[in-house]
Amino acid sequence: MTTTLNQYPVLHGVADIRMETHPLPEIGRDEVLLRMSSVGLCGSDLSLVFKGSLGDYQLTPPLGIGHEAAGVVQVCGSDVTHLKPGDRVALEPGDPCWKCDMCRGGHYNVCFTSDFHAAPVPNPGCISRYYKHKAALCHKLPESVSQDEGAMMEPLSVAIHACRRAHVGVGSSVLICGAGAIGLFCLLAAKAMGATHIIMTDIRESALKKAKELGADHTLLVKGGEDGKVLADKVERVMGCRPSSTLECTGVPSSAALAIYATRSSGAVVLVGIGAEDVALPIFNAAIREVDIRGTFRYVDCYPVAIDMVAKGMVDVKPLITHRFEFQDVTKAFETLRRGSNVIKCVVSC
Missing domain, CATH: 3.40.50.720 (NAD(P)-binding Rossmann-like Domain)
Structure with a gap:
């Protein structure tokens, strides 16, 4: 892969979204580098962008945007064995330690040590050309499930x-x-x-x-x-x-x-x-x-179930995707989500 730069929108304040260019992130042994495909916009994203808060969480800029995501594996860390370059995956947001009492008790979504629970959005966000993520939280998509549908595995979970x-x-x-x-x-x-x-x-x-x-x-x-x-x-x-x-x-x-x-x-x-x-x-x-x-906070071992439901036709998420936008139109996507009366889900193509 010859690309050495990454691009993604950054929230610098309420309604202040700026597109920035940064070096590609370096991945750890248990991580993968993904070429992002589709990212859905969420009500929590909307609240952060236009209110600067989400529940008791207050926006601390700069902050990336987006967590409902699907992408394609580009590079695997040395310890990653269940994925390979070219695999299409849905990303489960989070960064649990897998060691604390909550994680060991099967409640990794409320991990004691995870910064993700204190600040419930990734930084940089998933609306990005490239994104690194823990391989254990990347779930392979079957051929029958599209990238747009893969991004919808987050709200379905x-x-x-x-x-x-x-x-x-x-x-x-x-x-x-x-x-x-x-x-x-x-x-x-x-x-x-x-x-x-x-x-x-x-x-x-x-x-x-x-x-x-x-x-x-x-x-x-x-x-x-x-x-x-x-x-x-x-x-x-x-x-x-x-x-x-x-x-x-x-x-x-x-x-x-x-x-x-x-x-x-x-x-x-x-x-x-x-x-x-x-x-x-x-x-x-x-x-x-x-x-x-x-x-309730996010999900615990729900992504495999969500993917299976969609793959087997038990759930059809496609009717909920009402608007699609190109990567450079992310600000327009948020404005549409805020103002549109007939909007359910906006998906940004990365």
Whole structure:
């Protein structure tokens, strides 16, 4: 490989994206150098670019952009045996130590020592001509799965992990609050994992129409500021039951309250969406009904499952890719994601 320079966008402040050129990164023995192919834009990327924050994480520039990614292996470190140059892979973001109690206990997504958990974006980001990554977190794509689909393995893995945390399985009744991108991925994952009764809420008719197209059994249009108990009764009337599992995908306090009120006793609420750092919730209601309120962060061993689901036709992520952009148009891609009412996923070709 004769290329010696790399190029990628860098966030230097709120809405301040600059394209920069740097030397190619040197890889370690357990790493691979990738020629990036496709990178999806995420709501967390959007929040960092235009708000400068994500939950309690505050932007510390300069910062790279992008973590939903697929690429092609160019060079392998000396200890890498399961990959070779030319392999197409989906990248699982993260840098766990594999040594702490969390990693050894199977919770590498909340590794004690990983900087990735404290700063939940890679730097430089995956929107890059070339990118180095731990080989163990590069998952080979079968020929039937495209690079664009490979980039969607990240949000699909988020959804699979959230469904697992919510105990979604065969015959589950599920409420999904929010029919944005991650809510729709949760819909696809829940159906593939056996849920038979799914209702989705949103403030947008267009989003609920898409949810119905993708297989939601019921939808419910909500308005900002509506009483959570009243909405919970509406959910029960529409579904014919209270959901056993609820995935809250908005991060909006009123939606989180609805999630708790609507979920049946001994059910589970998983907080998927990231909102304000401090939120008031009806905890006492959840406590006396033994409703579990659970957090979720990224994924644990979900990429192989996600890839298998797509390869076998159990999940079709292609309808969620609504807009595509060239590498040099990354700023336009973010503006489209922020302003577009019909945007689900933007994918940047690297």
